Every structure is written in structure tokens, then in C-alpha cells.
Amino acid sequence: MKKLDxxxxxxxxxxxxPDGAYVNLGIGLPNKVAHFVPEGREVMYHTENGLLGVGGAPAAGEEDPELIDASKNLVTMLPGAALFDHPLAFSMMRGNHLGIAVLGAYQVAENGDLANWATLxxxxxxxxxxxxxxxxGVPQIFxxxxxxxxxxxxxxxKQCSYPLTGAGVVTRVYTDLCVLEVTPEGFRLVELAPGNSLEEVQAVTEARILA
Amino acid sequence: MIDKRIGDLATAVAPIFDGAVVMVGGFGNSGIPAGLLTALLDQGARELTIISNNAGAGEDGISSLLREGRVRKVICSYPRSPGSIWFERRYEAGEIELEIVPQGTLAERIRAAGAGLGGFLTPTAYGTLLAEGKETREIDGVGYVFEKPLAADFALIRAEAGDRWGNLRYHVTARNSIR
Structure with missing residues (x-):
């Protein structure tokens, strides 16, 4: 099988x-998403340690060790950025003020259950x-x-074996083999990574993938 | 005259007693009150409960207190940062109690205590292991968990500048959970 890097x-x-989205990126791989937003789109990144309008890595010599994102990377502030304390940062999340969150996972179930904080x-x-x-509080969980x-x-x-982070919360899953959407019927295939067949991907997936 | 400034770190941490509950500001390496934590290590208080977002990394700060066996309990959201070796060793050996709190709930519980509130209802963690044993309530079809305020005997925080009245200014994301 052909796996995306x-x-x-x-x-x-x-x-x-989309253009104009307010997005929170989880620790690790999700953090890379900011590097790949297509030209011409303005996206506001929120980081829960207290910054809206997270910019890219600072230039050499301009690093500020106290200006970091939730992944603890050194970052910069974009024009229009705002700084705030943790209670307000989390009010933005719970209060439905962000559009998309991108998270890593240990397990995702076909009903959208997410397990990403504890193992057995x-x-x-x-x-x-x-x-x-x-x-x-974030409507779209990728x-x-x-x-x-x-x-x-x-x-x-089919069902997560690890403790849940949230029940039925995942909207889409992006892997090295395919993109899936969570529907009331289960995982539905959005697209396959180039060079793979649905049969091959299904063979390494416990849940059923609807074509 | 009001003057809340204290001339040296040892005097500042002197009142921290054995068994005290101590909040420590900081997220990652941003906003860590490093000097106060070193002074607390030197001061010798034991059986501490530490409330912080992380559980220290490397050999300094909260990690040094864990290394020296001075911490009884940690209340935090994310104890497993890269380099959190002393927390992991103490945890694996069963030498420390851990209370995991979702980060937004931790921040809001601290805020509630400071704001004189008796707690709050949050959708966070509803239906999960972290809500087990807690009071829940449904409002307009949404499930909520009742969370109590979280207070401490002392708080160690880092600011960029301060004055004798106790007003403080923070540097960028070093503000973290401080109001």
C-alpha cells in the first residue's frame, strides 16, 4: 500500500x-497543518495557552522563549493577534467560537467516538x-x-477500547491511506490516497468503510 | 504605606508549610516562576500538593521537587510533556497521587475559587471517565458536569514587571492561568 508521509x-x-476559519491545532502531527494552508486563504489559529493569531516560527535571532503554542513551539504573532489568559482561551473553545479543531487520536470509532487521552x-x-x-465546544473535529x-x-x-475523550464528536478522519467522513451509518470514504484500493484499506480497518 | 514587594526569594517562600497546596503558573517553559521554585526546593517544605498545567520537565522547577520526593499529589491537565522524567518515575512507582483535570476545567476551577463562585457546569468531559462520580445535569438537551472551585494556600507565578501595590504585567503567552 502507498502511505502518505x-x-x-x-x-x-x-x-x-476554508478561508476565514478559526482553528485550533492539537499537539504533534496536527500542528503541521498550519504550514500547508493554500495561498490566498486567511486562517486564524488559536492556541489554548492564550493566543489567537498564531504565526509561523520566528526568524533566527527573533525568538521569544515565552511566545509559544500549545505544542511548545516558538511562534510569532500575526497582525490582529490577541493575547489572553487560560480561562478566556477555553471560553472560546467551549463557547462555540472556533470552527475547527484538528486532533491526533489513539482510536476513532465508526460512531465518531474519540479516544486520545488515556490508554489501558x-x-x-x-x-x-x-x-x-x-x-x-468546537463543531468540526478533524x-x-x-x-x-x-x-x-x-x-x-467499531467501538473504542480506550477511555473516551468525547462521544460521537469526530466529523472527519485524515490518515496516511484515506480520508473518511463520519456519518450516521458509519465511516464513509471521501477519497483514497493515490495508489490504494478500498479493499486494501478495508483490510487494515476494523470498522466497515462505506464506499 | 502599602508595599507588597519582598526583598528576596527565601523570605517570599518561607511561609509555605508542610502539606501546603501550591499553585504554580506556567505552560511548557513559558511563565515558569523558576526562582520561586528553586527557593521552595531550598526551603524544604514536604508533602506538597502542586496544582499546575504540566508536571515539570528536565531537572529544574516542579521536576526538582518531584525528584527530591517533596510532592504528595499533582493536580494538572498534561503531566506527560517531553522530558517529564521525574513525574513519570514517581507515577510509575506509585509514589505520587495524580488528579487529571481537563485544561479548561482546571483554569475555570481556579478562576471560580478566586471569583468566589461555588463551582460551575461545563460540557467538558461529560460522559467520560473524568466525570465519574461527579454530579451531572442536562440543560436544554446538553449534558453538563458540575465542577467545584479549586483553591490553594499559595500561588507561585512569574510576571514581567510589578509595582509595590501588587499590579503585575505579563509577557505574551507567559500570562497562562493568571488573572
């Missing part, structure tokens, strides 16, 4: 962020951050993740 996955997702491994500390706040776990086990399931 991480940059190609992020670039594919970025195509679906007792010695591995859980870490929730802002994920539960995002899924509580998941960006590898199609399968490192050991090859499926991540797109």
Missing part, C-alpha cells in the same frame, strides 16, 4: 480548512490537556493520524 497528510487536511496501561500517565474542552498503530493494529474501530 506526514507532510502530505497535513497538506491534504489543510485543503479542507496503568503505569502510563494519562494526559488530557485541552482535548476534552475542544470536543465539547482527526489527523496514522491509519494503524505502530504494531499494525487497527485504530479505526
Amino acid at each position: 506526514e507532510n502530505a497528510m497535513a497538506a491534504r487536511l489543510a485543503q479542507d480548512i 496501561e496503568q503505569s502510563f500517565p494519562p494526559a488530557v490537556g485541552g482535548a476534552m474542552d475542544l470536543v465539547a 482527526v489527523l493520524m496514522r491509519h494503524t498503530a505502530r504494531d499494525g493494529s487497527p485504530k479505526l474501530l
